[in-house]
Amino acid sequence: MGYIEDLRKIVGTRPLILVGACVGALDNQGRLLLQKRPNGMWGLPGGLLELGESAEEAARREVFEETGVEIGQLELAGVFSGKQYFVELPNGDQFYPITIAYKSKDIKNANIKIDGHETLDAGFFDIGNLPEKTSPLVASIINKFG
Structure with a gap:
């Protein structure tokens, strides 16, 4: 069981501040890797940090776990x-996330593999033509890419 699950046993559903990391991974055509979550929204692959894990380690781990792509x-x-x-x-469960967002053009393996639980679909999309139900966080992060 992970850190968050252990913490929830103590505090229940009360609001928490949780730290997460995500990656705006761009392929060699400048397309952005997105995942479709069970709520139907498309977003950047990412998730919450575990104890002792750096934000960079969490970002890479989450991208790989959720999409099979290595960054x-x-x-x-x-x-x-x-x-x-x-x-x-x-x-x-309620929480206020602090999301550390990264950009990467260094894709080591772009073979998409979804787990069917956290990710229902995944793919690379043109930044100017993102899926209709895209998380507002994606637009905020794209604006920071510069």
Whole structure:
């Protein structure tokens, strides 16, 4: 069991501040890797840090776990936090994420493999033609790419 699950046993569904990392991975055509989550929204692959894990380690791990894509070098794109990113999960768990977003053009392996649980679909998309149901965080991060 992971850190968050252990913490939830103690605090229940009350709001928490949780730190996560995500990656805006761009292929050699400049297309952005997105994943479709079970809620139907498309977003950047990423997730919450585990104890003892660096943000960079979490970012690479999450991209690989959720899409099968392996990422190398990371460049900080920005840190996103605030009430506009508040999340309430279907089970009632609430949290305010602090998301450390990275950009990477260093894709070591682009063979997409989805798990069917955290990720229902994944693919590379032109930044000017993203899926309709794309997370607002994606637009915030793309604006930081520069």
